[in-house]
Every structure is written in structure tokens, then in C-alpha cells.
Amino acid sequence: MGNTVEIVAKSNSAERKEQFRKRTKSFASCVIRLYVELPRARAEVQVLGRQMLRSATSVAANDREASRARSQAEFVAKAEQCAQEADETILWLELLKEDCGISLGVLDALHKEANELLAIFVTMARNAKRNQ
Numbered sequence: 001m002g003n004t005v006e007i008v009a010k011s012n013s014a015e016r017k018e019q020f021r022k023r024t025k026s027f028a029s030c031v032i033r034l035y036v037e038l039p040r041a042r043a044e045v046q047v048l049g050r051q052m053l054r055s056a057t058s059v060a061a062n063d064r065e066a067s068r069a070r071s072q073a074e075f076v077a078k079a080e081q082c083a084q085e086a087d088e089t090i091l092w093l094e095l096l097k098e099d100c101g102i103s104l105g106v107l108d109a110l111h112k113e114a115n116e117l118l119a120i121f122v123t124m125a126r127n128a129k130r131n132q
Helices: 002-037 043-067 072-098 106-130
Strands: none
Touching: 002 043, 002 106, 043 072, 043 106, 072 106
């Protein structure tokens, strides 16, 4: 009986990890689409957009690396890197909206998602450190 419960728990864990992996990839994809929609004629918008693009896609890339971590310490480092990149993405989104006047509707949704991802990665790193 214990083996069945353990198998189900591992299956649910693997399923949650895959769903989260898809979530970070979807976040990166949405940022890519936003970047494509940004005005090309404004240099400052393009600079901020490239920074946003880099940091947001880094969230997904580092999440993938975290899922392949060889140690708890490596996992913590990657989760913390994801948190940093999500926080940086929040900054670029805010600057695009507040200082550059970009009012594309997706900006607010991406801002919300980046904040949620940041909170998740901070919690993941904290829990992993506690379990070391």
C-alpha cells in the first residue's frame, strides 16, 4: 500500500513540475510577443524591451536548469537566479509602462505573472535551503 501512495505522490510532483515548466515557458513566450509589438522607432523602448526580453526568457531557461540540478545547493542557486530575473523583468515592465508610456494591455498581465513567479521562486529557494 505504501508503494502505491509513494508512486502517486511522485507522479503528482512530476506533473506539477511539468505544469510549472510550461508556465515559465509561456511567460517567456508572452514577453517575446510583447517585444515584437513594441514601437521600433523609439530607441529607449527598444533598449528596455531587449532587457525585458533577456531577463524574462532567462526565467524559463534557469527554471529548466534548476529542474536538472545535481545538488540541493545548485537547485537553490538556480531558483534564486530565477527570482532575480523575474524581479528584473518586473522593473523593465514598469519602466516601459510608467516612463515610456507603453500601454499595451498585456503589460499588466505580464507584471502580475512576473510577481507571482518571483514569489514562487523565493519560496522554492527558501524551502530548499531549509531542507539542506
